[in-house]
Amino acid sequence: MNKSLRLLLCVLVPAAAALLSGCERPPIDTVQTGFRGTGMEQIYNPRTLLKQASLNQAPVAPEAASADGPKAKDIYKNVQVLGDLSVAQFSRHMASITQWVAPDAGCAYCHNVENFAEDAKYTKVVARRMIQMTQRVNQDWKPHVAETGVTCYTCHRGNNIPANVWFAPKDRKYANNSVMGDLAGQNLASKSVGLTSLPFDPFTPYLKDAAPIRVNGDSAMVLRGDGVNRSSTKQAEHTYGLMVHMSESLGVNCTYCHNTRDFQSWEQSRPQRVTAWYGIRMARDLNNDYMTPLTDTFPAHRLGPKGDVAKVNCTTCHQGAYKPLYGAAMAKDYPELQSVAKP
Ligand code: HEC
Ligand code: HEC
């Protein structure tokens, strides 16, 4: 081996090793999700799936309680949502939400245990609204959650605060470096968008506000009535930020929903894309009708850097699985969470 070749190898081998260390170790499984070709091919890492499966087990439901006997609203003083349950069913519900949301602190997380009727703790006020929010998802968002439905556990998993929530991020600038220009809410490797440099808050425009999610304009270089070209490159970057979030939160590739030969075309997309379309609208509904109105109920230390309340995105429920808890239909064991209670 001549000297310069050896020198070249000395450079190339570590460079190749460095490059490949960013790749995943084989074996990798691929599944064809639609028309043949690489445009609709899902790549799975079986080791990731194995780890995920153990994190997504639904707890075993307690036996159903008897509907007989007096109703909760006849016995208790301050029951505003679950009054039509029997006392036995009501107690089963309290035991379940304790296990799902506050297994360590127990009843005292929401109650003054000297007086269960009192609403002094903010957690109880929030929990009452959460019961209504869960009922709303199961009743009105069936195009997304189907018969699988959700319970408090879908988001909370035994935590007081769900492990995945989002806040509006604080404004960030390049430190003392005007030469770099404006960060413009992007250009930092951010976890929210899979460590890409895409805009790091795809949530405010799409999961709270209803900015159009698209890349191609419907007309060339034409400004809308408000004088802003919404189909700008920036808009496209935000769209990709959201798409990366959606893929990451479900643990799938873009091909789970799209045919990559034509991202825009609904005809060539899988039915899962329609489910996802409803998911985006559902997240907006939960954030605007349930979470944001609770802002003043929460203590200041629970709010984000801009004073907004914690909000829901795809990861809040999915946590890396294509269906939360891999589709375990735990909601059916809690009929009181299936439909919005009449006041
Ligand atoms: C995550 C919060 C939370 C936890 C934990 C919790 N509760 Fe409740 N509890 C509530 C809410 C909310 C209501 C009111 C429900 C309604 O308005 O329909 C309530 C109401 C009650 C009431 C009715 C009081 C009255 O007179 O109005 C009783 C009794 C009760 N809970 C017992 C318990 C017990 C016992 C535990 C522990 C095993 C418990 N709760 C754990 C949130 C909670
Ligand atoms: C769609 C996801 C979702 C579901 C379902 C859900 N929650 Fe929540 N919950 C949240 C989010 C987001 C927050 C805000 C996190 C925070 O407290 O900052 C929250 C906060 C709470 C808090 C306040 C915790 C604290 O310490 O600040 C309580 C109590 C609570 N939820 C109870 C419940 C109960 C009970 C149910 C079921 C009836 C439920 N949640 C269902 C998403 C959910």
Ligand code: HEC
């Ligand atoms: C879970 C399903 C799902 C996954 C995964 C997904 N998308 Fe999407 N994508 C959608 C939906 C739904 C829309 C339409 C959103 C709307 O209009 O509200 C969309 C819209 C788009 C658009 C805009 C098309 C147009 O009309 O201009 C592009 C581009 C796109 N996705 C690219 C991607 C890329 C790139 C990935 C992977 C990083 C990806 N998507 C992953 C569901 C998905």
Ligand code: HEC
């Ligand atoms: C409130 C909890 C919740 C939130 C938030 C949520 N999902 Fe889901 N999602 C579910 C449940 C439950 C199912 C299972 C429905 C079923 O069994 O068909 C599901 C199913 C799906 C499916 C169908 C998977 C398949 O293979 O059939 C897609 C795609 C999906 N969600 C995408 C999203 C996207 C994208 C977001 C964020 C914009 C989102 N979800 C937010 C609860 C949620």
